[in-house]
Amino acid sequence: MILSKSYFFTLREDSREEDSTSGNLLVRSGMIKKVGSGIYALLPLGLRVFEKIKRIVREEMNAIGSQELTMPALIPEDVYIDSGRRDAFGDSMFALKDRYGKPYVLGPTHEELFAAAAKMYINSFRDMPVSLYQFQTKYRDEPRPRFGLIRVREFVMKDAYTFDRDEAGLDAAYAAMYGAYERAFDRMGLNYVIVRASTGVMGGLLSEEFQAVCDIGEDILVLEDNSGYASNLEVAECVVEGELDTSNLLPYEEVHTPNAGTIAEVTAFLNQPVEKFVKTLIYRIDGELYALCLRGDHEVNETKVLNLLGALNMELAAPEDVAAATRAPVGFAGPIGLDLPIIMDRQVGVMSNFIVGANKGDYHYMNVNLSDFTPTRVADIRQIKEGDLCANGAGRVRFARGIEVGNTFKLGEKYSKAMDLYYTDADNHLHPVVMGSYGIGIGRCLAAIVEQNHNELGIVWPKQIAPVQVAIVVINMKNEQQVEAGFDLYEELSATGLDILIDDRNERAGVKFMDMDLIGVPLRITVGRDIVDGCVELKFQGESEAVVVPLTEVRERVEAWFVD
RNA sequence: CGGGGUGUGGCUCAGGUGGUAGAGCGCCUGGUUCGGGACCAGGAGGUCGCAAGUUCAAGUCUUGUCACUCCGACCA
Incomplete structure (x- = not known):
């Protein structure tokens, strides 16, 4: 990425429209731009990060044998009426009509269509297990969008669905998906906890949420640190404390x-x-x-x-x-x-x-x-309080806030029965397919990563997520030696496969440094005064001091740093 | 859906009691600077959200409307 020829801008001040740290940093670094309430444009730099998150998720999905496909976002309303969910979603669904007056909706989630896809394929127990996923834009008419990319009305979600013969099969599919989720969120560098959650509108047997821990999270997490207990507040069980004292009952x-x-x-x-x-x-x-x-x-x-x-x-x-x-x-x-x-x-x-x-x-x-x-x-109908006894008896609970970046549901037979998705077993009996559904909000991951990784100057991207891993800052564009060395380095490092940026703008050094700090470059290479000795400075993320390195050693150092 | 706030240049904002629009940042030109968001001089850029109304005259007053936003309600 040659900066002087790229779509690139930063803002010096916070946007009045943004109410979160991550939203502001993403807007100020020119990665996203609000188009309407809860609707965002992903600009080139932001799209790079977005695609890296998708790539991680895609790799982990493929690794457990899930197959990618794409369902439409525009869906005939009948699909949701047939499954009985049109009323359940109600006003949170975007609805529209075509020129003939036929009603359509923009899909808020895709269980129905995946069940339909499964129906085309699954006839026999031999056809399972099977696992499908997509990345698709979802639409939900949120009453109150907020916090940048965290609560929006249009968002990209990776949603996966598994189809199994029985509950044992579902358990195995669920466990595989759960492991894939852990690996994906680990690779993103997120600090998260997995909590038991309410099955809510989705229905089903079990729901767990992957919650990125951070202060602006909209969900309250109930945690007990010694035992690792973690639950969403909505379903956190309360235990009865104390015993009935019948020694001195009085008349009322x-x-x-x-x-x-x-x-x-x-x-x-x-x-x-x-x-x-x-x-x-x-x-x-x-x-x-x-x-x-x-x-x-x-x-x-x-x-x-x-x-x-x-x-x-x-x-x-x-x-x-x-x-x-x-x-x-x-x-x-x-x-x-x-x-x-x-x-x-x-x-x-x-x-x-x-x-x-x-x-x-x-x-x-x-x-x-x-x-x-x-x-x-x-x-048990009460809300648990901080300091209450944990349901497992291990200790007292504390609260934390979380952003739901992923969820996993054991749906069971609910949708397969509703959608008439049955298979024939070895004894020629019909059984409903046992389904699971699993989501990851890509934009939410992006926002949560920023929310968890920033400092007073800007974003501090984990290096595997950063829009560029290495930025070469040429201090003085009028100094031919610096310019030449900078571009030589750019060529050389680009061959490593990492994403390299060269800041060749006619700006003062301070401006370039501030911009690189704002957009969150993990490794900055400064081509400046040391060039007369054939050296440049390497400043690694998290280090306060730069190190001076001969040009000949730069590539080696960069590669060693990245695999670390 | 209820209550509040705000809409003025690309961004952040200022514009008592009505008199025909400003600043900072950003942008363009020239110069001086040049390793942590430089300085000087000159310049471009605005249907003041939109629509009615009051008035000789509306960014300013009235009404309506739209958008954004905060609190609440609601929420995979």
């Missing part, structure tokens, strides 16, 4: 608590610790009202509730619904005498002589016990 009594409708107000008014309260939240879940009971200092985990009930939507009930159900204003609901299904968190099961709302404005009950009401269900 009504107490007047004027204007004390929040937990904070009641605890203050009654001067009791928040752990002595049980709060009762009225939710509307798939249209029906439910009461959820949790200890006062605990929060509802909506994912757990939805999974428990097999429901799709839940929201706090409207104030008028609460009033009708509890015969009291919001803030005084309680389980005693309440005519709603009651789902009680397991932790409440070890509480005694606690305080609940009395279903009567400005009143609570004290000294309530489990015998005073009957929950419909008792389950």
